[in-house]
Amino acid sequence: MTSHWGGRWSEDGWTARIWAPDASEVGLVLRGQSHAMTREQDGFWSASAPAQPGDGYLFRVDGQDLPDPASRLQSGDVHAPSLVTGPADHAWQVPWQGRDWAEAVIYELHLGTFTPQGTLAAATEKLAGLADLGITAIEIMPVGQWSGDRGWGYDGVLPYALHPAYGSPDDLRRLVDHAHSLGLMVILDLVMNHFGPDGAYLHHAAPRFFDEGRHTPWGAAIDFSQPAVREYWIQCAEYWIGEFRLDGLRLDAVHQITGPGADEFMRQFAQRLHAVDPARAIHLIVEDERNEPDLRENGFDATWNDDFHHAVHCRLTGESDSYYASFSHDPVGDLCLALGRGHIEEGQPRPGRDTPRGRPCGHLPPTTFVNSTQTHDQVGNRARGERLLSLADPEGVRVAYALLLVAPYIPMIFMGEERGATTPFLFFADYTGDLAEAVRKGRAAEFAGIASLGSQVPDPLSPETFQRSKLDWDDDKARNWLDLTRRALSFRADHVVPLLKSGRSAPADVTRHGTASLSATWHFHAGTLDLWLSLGEVEPDLKPPQDTAFTLGRIGLDPFALSVTTRPR
Missing domain, CATH: 3.20.20.80 (Glycosidases)
Incomplete structure (x- = not known):
């Protein structure tokens, strides 16, 4: 069984764990009261104790008190006691499976x-x-x-x-x-x-x-x-x-x-x-x-x-x-x-x-x-x-x-x-x-x-x-x-x-034109994406193909310009 870090609730109540493999003595200080912790085989120490959400706690490792390295919530700054947190009860409003x-x-x-x-x-x-x-x-x-x-x-x-x-x-x-x-x-x-x-x-x-x-x-x-x-x-x-x-x-x-x-x-x-x-x-x-x-x-x-x-x-x-x-x-x-x-x-x-x-x-x-x-x-x-x-x-x-x-x-x-x-x-x-x-x-x-x-x-x-x-x-x-x-x-x-979702059908073709212009074509199963770019010098006029399906049109003023179109397969 994998040991958990920090505090966790179970049917038996609240249990806190910390990994301190070289420590000789570790204790749990909960609401100011000290509880002995038990060394486990994998270098973790654990203790179960009666607790309520909002209770402050620290670990005492070889005499030094410190917050939980896996603290979910602090009572103050990074040096302050950690807080026991309860199970989240947020009422989620939106069914969500993510996006592609x-x-x-x-x-x-x-x-x-x-x-x-x-x-x-x-x-x-x-x-x-x-x-x-x-x-x-x-x-x-x-x-x-x-x-x-x-x-x-x-x-x-x-x-x-x-x-x-x-x-x-x-x-x-x-x-x-x-x-x-x-x-x-x-x-x-x-x-x-x-x-x-x-x-x-x-x-x-x-x-x-x-x-x-x-x-x-x-x-x-x-x-x-x-x-x-x-x-x-x-x-x-x-x-x-x-x-x-x-x-x-x-x-x-x-x-x-x-x-x-x-x-x-x-x-x-x-x-x-x-x-x-x-x-x-x-x-x-x-x-x-x-x-x-x-x-x-x-x-x-x-x-x-x-x-x-x-x-x-x-x-x-x-x-x-x-x-x-x-x-x-x-x-x-x-x-x-x-x-x-x-x-x-x-x-x-x-x-x-x-x-x-x-x-x-x-x-x-x-x-x-x-x-x-x-x-x-x-x-x-x-x-x-x-x-x-x-x-x-x-x-x-x-x-x-x-x-x-x-x-x-x-x-x-x-x-x-x-x-x-x-x-x-x-x-x-x-x-x-x-x-x-x-x-x-x-x-x-x-x-x-x-x-x-x-x-x-x-x-x-x-x-x-x-x-x-x-x-x-x-x-x-x-x-x-x-x-x-x-x-x-x-x-x-x-x-x-839609082109990205259809998958790439061939490597891209990118051609440089002069010192600061280029054209690029990306090939997908659903069609192609064509782009013309100039970044800083007036270059030969690069004409989009005639069988364009959709175009963003030209963006920029010479010597900077961009045009983008798509073509169906």
Whole structure:
């Protein structure tokens, strides 16, 4: 029998478990009263005790009191006692079996900056507007509780517990229910590759949770060779999918989930998640810098495709720093590869990269790739959080955005992109003391060598940095962008999605014309999708074929232009 993490109700009452394989003594402190815990064979300790929902509890591991690493709800911050939670009794209003992945148009949002209030309740009120535009899924940045109120969510230390600044678990259930009533899928970003720097008590309770011999950019690597570690994350994901009826997960930086047991974990993870509710479609997305093509064989639907983003970004901005180096030599040629094959880097030698990465992936269906022209990473990891509209010709940005929405890959919009937002999305956190100062100095040092940034990097600990990152909801200023989004996504739903559902019948044909133009044809069993694109120089006039069935028409003004048509088979 698999041991569960945290508290769980059964016919015998409430039982709490924690994995502490090297501890000599572990106790449960419930409502201030200590209860002895029993060591089990697999390194877990357990205790059953009379409890009521709302009771506070801690684990006492070799004399140190700590919250439940699998806490579902905290009484306060990440250092406070955890709370006993009762069985969910939410009255779901919407029968829901999910949506076909080919229909996905993803909208990535950060709950704290998506609305002025920064809450789940406020976000729920905005969903109808997204659905009206043709968006079919929201992807919520991580909500596992972290230290302080403000943050992106990637420094969580209690991944089972909803961050309290956003609202209650029932607020999340209401958001999901309302989203489903509008036809929107809800996907949650889950971080399983590291814990944040404040409040990660697993280091004390279970040092074996980590492999001190391997390190990630965020500290000691997690040891996935341990069955209890694999169960911690699988049970966490099962909780979010099962308790909140989520439609899927986006898994952060799985290239850092490595070492013994990692491959087995990923396969088991997908199998278990798809089994949570077999009647519903559950979609799993990975972020994986390795450009590996075998994720579909292991039960995953798609991967974030930063290659597409980098080619577009380099073409429009001319930037070549850091990870843009290998995409800055010929971004239009790279874009031809991305449109024809999905990934650009498939193991071939490339200028600007010492070691090739990736393997051929052109055999995969287009829906395997989640493309974007902006993400929280690519905007927020800039020193000043500039969006693409602040860095490049606005007409070029419009054309690239339209390309994203109509190409036969899964498009992902970063919140505000649909309305032409120019508000920055900055890095922000809410630490205090020495940790706050270390984060502040580290952020400044990260960009000190880039002369164009000057000497001032926004203080990530300042509340004003967080406030500057909130979206502007002035619809009058956004009208043209909203109209473009609605028009392009209507064309996608009516004419591109049916082609995707019919399946690909042959590889894509992508032809470059001059220095900055290309044409592409994708072949499907139900017909073809044809596209003509110019990104920055006046090129030969590319005429659509005469037997076009449906056309989006021309978008853009020279030297930027896009035309898209479909033809029946």
